[in-house]
Amino acid sequence: MKTRPTTRERLVPHTIDGKTRMVPDTETIEIPLPPRDWDQIGINTVTGIVALALLGCMGFSTASIGDLLSRVTPEPAAYGAAALFDLAWIGCSIIEWLARFTPDRAAKARAGGYIALAVAMGAVAAHGWIAGGIATGLVGAAASGLAKGLWAIVLDYQAAPLSRRDSAYFEQELSEAAVELARIPVRRRVNRARALVEGERRALEADSGSADPDPSGQSEDSTDPNVHAINPGAVTTKEAVRIAWDSGVRDDEAAAKYVAKVTGKAPSPDTVARYMRLLRTNLAG
Structure with missing residues (x-):
């Protein structure tokens, strides 16, 4: 040993x-020393081979498709677009690996990957056919197919087989975690909305409790014995706005006209608007 x-x-x-x-x-x-794990050594070797194959395949495909597209577009744009052909199916393969515990979700990524691969292989074959003939196009397209096939085999070997019950269990676990995660922005938006409503309510209460610029809005039950109402039977601006509101008036301008008609004088537009906001807030609350 x-x-x-x-x-x-x-x-x-x-x-x-x-x-x-x-x-x-x-x-x-x-x-x-523990004995060598030849299985792990083998899978690490194959993973390295797959990584090299992907790099080589992507370089070849980008060069081929970029040369094809550069015939009608500037080279920087042509080669930038050419890189997307392989990046599309490589990205789908990565998502397929991440979704290996939920086979239903992995199936969509797998299908998208094969569709993107077929498009990339078709573009490489078209370039090879134009540049050197059908044989050149087929051989060039086979490079992407081999890289994708090797990667698919490695992913299938690495993914643990799951029964239908196991998959359903993990789906429910992920669903509960997603709900908990979704609660964070929803709770944040709800709290923000409630804070805005509370701030508006406090502002209106403070505004209505401050000194009223319109003397007609003062209460007749003043606690100061030295203050006497000039016309105790007259309707105040606040009362007139309330009557207009109860009659179905919701427009500030229409309410101001009604107050002027009832009280016999033009009220302050800001005072009428403030009373209307307070009534709307009370109705919403």
């Missing part, structure tokens, strides 16, 4: 003049 030396530190008793203390000490021990 193969071993490897390793050094570790431990506390050991050490006595001087009859007084013992625990002091650090080092020792070297031999630890047995």
